[in-house]
Amino acid sequence: MIERARELRRAMTPQERRLWTHLRARRLAGAKFRKQMWLAGYIADFACPDARLVVEADGSQHANEAVYDARRGAAFARLGWRTLRFWNNEITENLDGVLASIAAALPSPSRAASPPACPSPRAGEGLMLGVSLSAEDDLDGWRDAARALAGAGVPAGEVAWQVGDAAQGLFAAEAPLPPPGPGFSVPRAFLTLAETVICHADPERFALLYALLLRLRDRPGLLADAADPLVQRLERMAKAVRRDIHKMRAFLRFREVETPEGPRFVAWFEPEHHIVRTNAGFFVRRFAAMRWSILTPELSLHWDGHALSEGPGAARADAPQGDPLEAVWKTYYASIFNPARLKVGAMLKEMPRKYWKNMPETALVGELVAGAQAREAKMVEAGARGGMGGNVRAAWESVRAEAMACTRCPLYRCGTQTVFGEGPLDARILFVGEQPGDQEDLAGRPFIGPAGQLLDRALEEAGVDRKAAYVTNAVKHFKFERRGKRRIHSKPDAGEIEACRWWLEQERLLIRPPLTVALGATAARSIFGKAVTIGAMRGRVHPLPDGGEAWVTVHPSFLLRVQDNKEAEYARFVDDLRRIGERAEALA
Numbered sequence: 001m002i003e004r005a006r007e008l009r010r011a012m013t014p015q016e017r018r019l020w021t022h023l024r025a026r027r028l029a030g031a032k033f034r035k036q037m038w039l040a041g042y043i044a045d046f047a048c049p050d051a052r053l054v055v056e057a058d059g060s061q062h063a064n065e066a067v068y069d070a071r072r073g074a075a076f077a078r079l080g081w082r083t084l085r086f087w088n089n090e091i092t093e094n095l096d097g098v099l100a101s102i103a104a105a106l107p108s109p110s111r112a113a114s115p116p117a118c119p120s121p122r123a124g125e126g127l128m129l130g131v132s133l134s135a136e137d138d139l140d141g142w143r144d145a146a147r148a149l150a151g152a153g154v155p156a157g158e159v160a161w162q163v164g165d166a167a168q169g170l171f172a173a174e175a176p177l178p179p180p181g182p183g184f185s186v187p188r189a190f191l192t193l194a195e196t197v198i199c200h201a202d203p204e205r206f207a208l209l210y211a212l213l214l215r216l217r218d219r220p221g222l223l224a225d226a227a228d229p230l231v232q233r234l235e236r237m238a239k240a241v242r243r244d245i246h247k248m249r250a251f252l253r254f255r256e257v258e259t260p261e262g263p264r265f266v267a268w269f270e271p272e273h274h275i276v277r278t279n280a281g282f283f284v285r286r287f288a289a290m291r292w293s294i295l296t297p298e299l300s301l302h303w304d305g306h307a308l309s310e311g312p313g314a315a316r317a318d319a320p321q322g323d324p325l326e327a328v329w330k331t332y333y334a335s336i337f338n339p340a341r342l343k344v345g346a347m348l349k350e351m352p353r354k355y356w357k358n359m360p361e362t363a364l365v366g367e368l369v370a371g372a373q374a375r376e377a378k379m380v381e382a383g384a385r386g387g388m389g390g391n392v393r394a395a396w397e398s399v400r401a402e403a404m405a406c407t408r409c410p411l412y413r414c415g416t417q418t419v420f421g422e423g424p425l426d427a428r429i430l431f432v433g434e435q436p437g438d439q440e441d442l443a444g445r446p447f448i449g450p451a452g453q454l455l456d457r458a459l460e461e462a463g464v465d466r467k468a469a470y471v472t473n474a475v476k477h478f479k480f481e482r483r484g485k486r487r488i489h490s491k492p493d494a495g496e497i498e499a500c501r502w503w504l505e506q507e508r509l510l511i512r513p514p515l516t517v518a519l520g521a522t523a524a525r526s527i528f529g530k531a532v533t534i535g536a537m538r539g540r541v542h543p544l545p546d547g548g549e550a551w552v553t554v555h556p557s558f559l560l561r562v563q564d565n566k567e568a569e570y571a572r573f574v575d576d577l578r579r580i581g582e583r584a585e586a587l588a
């Protein structure tokens, strides 16, 4: 149905296009219209959710479709929507009259601002308001409906949410939706939470989000209450969705298929939640130059190198099995496999067995695990520590080369180049900063500017060998604002940190440092995957899922900026580094 709506949007008739020119962007009486909107199992030509108004532009074929049109109009009316129909020739010959009729059906601003005229039905009377969403992840539809319902003061228990034309509850859709009432604003964090939770597989998610929305009206700070059961539940759901998004990005594997148009890369994936559309942008950016298809039970995505399209769901048998790409993945995986750090439990947790069948490298797991002891003994004998064979160097170089062409976030347009990490690949300590500065950007090396020099001095005073440490940044492109000839540092945002986290994870995966040190809040956010406060985390050991430890301290640039207690702050930083160095020695 969504694909059909998209087709209709692409193939609008000249009359529809003409009418849309006057309806779009709130051009008619300030009312927001959507085109080809899914509603009650039909696709309405144009719809204004705030006014619950459908506008249809009919061609001559509708003269023979009176029964169908009547049924369609009745379905809209059952949900409280009014329908205005116009013949195409009316739009061509009397556009002003058509627009005047539509404007007359829209609520005047004064009416829209008044309290709802129609009282909402009470649950005790057995009446429920039915809301149909166009898809499992229809955030726009949910937001429009929730806004109208909340504005009219409809309690959460009196709304039945459904997706598509799935059967409604017994009394759902018996009562019309109320007219819109006055709006209210919600914290940006709620919208972010809703964007994620809407993708969860739990059918209750729409109702839970709506219940939270109603409570936020009276208590805008509610989201900060970590003890609130509803907030807790929704946060848990968001976490599950984020994890599923990560799994799809990490465990999806393409297989090459020859087609008459050339090679196409096809992957099969079974997400737990409705995350496929949400993840589409990631795969488009990541594999922009390839022609690929991702097949899932719910829907399929197809990228032809220029445009993304959606298709119906598929079965696993529709995806090919095995191709030359497998050799590449297997080589890479074998090169980064470190028998000295083998933890089967952690490995299974990170890479659940359900994904193994899609991943060529998992064919190696049994063999590698079985041979781990022998390989580890060989490594010890060779004096190697931490899996430092030439294979790790080759894998690091190939990851670095790939990062040089990275376009995962808009920052690739900034600065001169990707500034990847550097240092020995068997480093015991991996320092993570925020992002390269002006000098680092030009030289293509991390920590060589004023902050890097201060770090060198502090490490020396702390007795830590800088040459034995690996240094890198959470974000690998220089983000700046231009002021005259100067390029002024600009803080990376959460999306940029998240996008670049992938590269940091690759570095950590290859180096496996016993200690990872976050220098500042951006680095800490990247390492822990969430915002943290330096004050609360500083000076303590934080175990990481891969068995290593994280330490948190300030970024040396803070010490360059700070005015109060400058010397004391520097001394504290050196003390942090001394403790980190001692810990690294103890873990050796």
Ligand code: SF4
Pocket: 403, 406, 407, 408, 409, 410, 411, 412, 418, 475, 476, 477, 496, 499, 500, 501, 503
């Ligand atoms: S900042 Fe990181 S994610 Fe963004 S383009 Fe540069 S290397 Fe890629």
